[in-house]
Amino acid sequence: MEVYLDNNATTMVDPEVYKAMEPFFCHIYGNPNSLHKFGAGTHPKMIEALNYLYEGINAADEDDIIITANATESNNTVIKGIWVDKILNGNKNHIITSEVEHPAITATCKFLETQGVSVTYLPVNEEGILEASVVKDYIKEDTALVSIMWANNETGKIFPIKEIGAICKEAGIPFHTDATQAIGKVAVDVQDCNVTYLSLSAHKFHGPKGIGALYVEKGYELTPLLHGGEQMGGHRAGTVDVASMVGMGLAMKLATSPMALAYENNHVRKLRDKLEDAILEIPETIVIGGKDNRTPNTTLISIRGVEGESMLWDLNQKTIGASTGSACASEDLEANPVMNAFGSDSELAHTGVRLSLSRFTTEEQIDYAIKVIKGAVNRLRDISSSYAYTPKNHVSQL
Ligand SMILES: Cc1ncc(COP(=O)(O)O)c(C=O)c1O
Numbered sequence: 001m002e003v004y005l006d007n008n009a010t011t012m013v014d015p016e017v018y019k020a021m022e023p024f025f026c027h028i029y030g031n032p033n034s035l036h037k038f039g040a041g042t043h044p045k046m047i048e049a050l051n052y053l054y055e056g057i058n059a060a061d062e063d064d065i066i067i068t069a070n071a072t073e074s075n076n077t078v079i080k081g082i083w084v085d086k087i088l089n090g091n092k093n094h095i096i097t098s099e100v101e102h103p104a105i106t107a108t109c110k111f112l113e114t115q116g117v118s119v120t121y122l123p124v125n126e127e128g129i130l131e132a133s134v135v136k137d138y139i140k141e142d143t144a145l146v147s148i149m150w151a152n153n154e155t156g157k158i159f160p161i162k163e164i165g166a167i168c169k170e171a172g173i174p175f176h177t178d179a180t181q182a183i184g185k186v187a188v189d190v191q192d193c194n195v196t197y198l199s200l201s202a203h204k205f206h207g208p209k210g211i212g213a214l215y216v217e218k219g220y221e222l223t224p225l226l227h228g229g230e231q232m233g234g235h236r237a238g239t240v241d242v243a244s245m246v247g248m249g250l251a252m253k254l255a256t257s258p259m260a261l262a263y264e265n266n267h268v269r270k271l272r273d274k275l276e277d278a279i280l281e282i283p284e285t286i287v288i289g290g291k292d293n294r295t296p297n298t299t300l301i302s303i304r305g306v307e308g309e310s311m312l313w314d315l316n317q318k319t320i321g322a323s324t325g326s327a328c329a330s331e332d333l334e335a336n337p338v339m340n341a342f343g344s345d346s347e348l349a350h351t352g353v354r355l356s357l358s359r360f361t362t363e364e365q366i367d368y369a370i371k372v373i374k375g376a377v378n379r380l381r382d383i384s385s386s387y388a389y390t391p392k393n394h395v396s397q398l
Contacts, residue, residue: 003320003365007204008153008181008298008356014206014254017247020045021208024243032240033231042242049249053213056252057179057198058189062218066236067211067245071180072104073225074199074214075147077236078176079108081222082145087117092144094118098130098159101149104199105178109147122148128155128289132163139171146175150182150198154354155289156298158186165194174220180204184255185264185295196220202244206358207251211244263359269296271366272357276301278370282377288352297357302348305387306380311353314376320369323354 004012024045030038032046053065068074079095086092097109099121109119120138124130130148139146146168151158161177168175176197182188184205190198198215202208214236216222221235228237254260276299279285284304303311308324315322355369381387 001319001365001368003361003369005355005357005361005369006321006323007358007361008156008354009323010203010209011206011358012360013203013208013247014251016254017207017251020250021243021247024246028242032242033229045246045249046240046242049246052249052253056183056188056256057200057215058191059215060191060218063190064216064218064221064233064235066214066216066232067240067248068214068236069210070203070212071102071178071199071201072212074201074212075102075104075176075178076108077214077222077225078197078199079105079112079145079147080225082174083112083115083117084223086144087112090144092142094120094140094143096120096122096135096138096143096146096148098122098124098148100124100128100130100152100154101147102153102178102180105147105149124157126289127292128152128157129293130159130164132160132167135164136167136171139167139173143171143173146173148175148177150177150179150188151185151295153181154352155300156181156185156294156356157289158182158293158295161195162193168196169194181295181298183252184260185297187261188256190215190217197222202248202251205251205255206360207248208244211241211248213248260359264296268357268359268361271361271363272297272299272355274363275299275355275357275366275369279303279373282374288348298354299356300352300354302351303353303377304347304351305384306351306377308351308353310380311373311376314380315369315372318372318376320372323356324352 028041030042032039032042050065059065068077095109095112095117097105097119113119122130122134122138135146146164148159148164150161165175174196175194177195178199179188180199180201181204183200196217197220199212201212224235224237226237231237231240276287279301282303286302288300288302312322312324
C-alpha cells in the first residue's frame with residue numbers, strides 16, 4: 001500500500017481539477033492577451049477561476065487578486081514591494097514578522113536586512129503560537145509592514161490572524177499573511193480579518209504546481225516584482241498560465257466550500273487524531289506544541305530516541321511518505337528552525353516527524369501507517385546507541 005502523508009509539502013491534483021485543465025493545452029491555447037478569438041476564448045474560464053479565488057477568501061469586488069507562480073513569488077512581491085514603496089521611497093524602515101515563517105518570508109527579510117532594513121522576528125509561545133499582543137508591543141513609528149503566517153507549515157498551528165489584523169488596522173500598518181497552509185483547511189476571510197495582502201499556492205490545496213496568487217486590498221497597490229508586459233494590469237508581467245489558473249480556481253472552489261471545510265474539520269481531523277493517538281500510545285512521544293489550535297490535517301510528533309531522518313527512511317521503505325519538516329529545508333540536516341523556535345532541547349528538534357493528511361487520505365492508509373510506524377519505532381529504538389542512556393526526562397521537560 002502507498003500512503004502519502006506529506007500533504008503540507010504538496011498535494012495530489014484533484015482529478016476533477018486535472019480534467020478541467022486539459023482543454024487548455026491543445027484546444028483552447030490562445031494567449032489571453034491576444035485580441036483574436038483564440039485569445040478571447042480563454043477569458044470565460046479565467047474569469048470564472050478568478051471569481052472562485054475571490055469567493056474562496058471572501059475578497060471584495062474592488063480588491064485585486066494577482067496571479068503569480070507560487071506563494072514564494074507572492075511573498076517576495078509583498079515584502080520587496082513594501083521595501084521599494086515605503087522604505088526606499090518612503091520614511092519607514094522596519095518590518096515585523098515571526099521566527100517561524102516559511103523561508104519564502106524569512107530569507108526575503110534576511111536579504112532586506114543586508115540592505116539596511118530593520119526586521120523584528122517575533123518569538124512564538126510554548127505552544128508554537130504567536131500571541132497577538134506581542135505584535136502590538138513591537139510596532140514602531142517606522143513599521144512599514146507586519147507579515148505573519150495564517151497557519152504554520154510544520155506544526156499546523158493557527159495564528160490569531162483576526163486579532164493581529166485588528167491591531168495593524170488600528171495602527172495604520174499594512175498586514176500581510178502567508179495563508180499557504182490555511183487554504184482548504186480553515187475558513188479564510190480577508191475582510192473579516194482586516195488582511196491587506198495574502199499569499200497562497202495552488203499545489204497545497206489539490207491544484208497544480210507553479211501557480212499561486214496574491215490578494216491585494218483595494219488602495220494598497222505595490223511596485224511589481226516582475227516588470228514587462230501589461231498582464232495583470234501591470235502588477236505582474238508575464239503570460240498567464242491559463243490551464244493552471246483554471247485549475248487553481250477550481251481547486252479553490254472545491255477546497256473552500258462549506259462542505260469541503262466541514263469534511264476537513266470532521267473526517268480529516270478524525271483520521272489525523274486516530275493516527276496521532278495511536279503514536280502517542282508509544283511511551284515518550286509528544287505532539288510538539290500540543291494539540292490545540294491546529295489545522296485538522298497536521299501533526300508534528302517527537303519520538304524520543306528516534307532521529308526524524310531515520311524514521312523517514314524506514315517509512316519510505318514501506319512506501320509511506322512523511323517529512324521531518326518542510327520539504328524546502330530537507331536537503332540540509334540542520335535542526336528545523338521552527339522546532340528550535342520552541343526553545344526546546346536539540347533532541348526534540350531532531351526527532352520531529354511531520355505527518356500531514358488530505359481529503360484523499362483513507363482510513364485503511366492510516367491503519368497501515370500506524371502499524372508501520374509502531375514497528376519502525378521498535379526497530380530504531382533497539383538499534384539506537386543513545387536511547388537507553390538518555391535520561392528519561394524528555395516528556396517532563398516539555
Ligand atoms: C507557509 C508556506 N509559505 C510558502 C510556501 C512556499 O510555497 P511555494 O513553494 O509553492 O512557493 C510554503 C511551502 O511549503 C509554505 O508552507
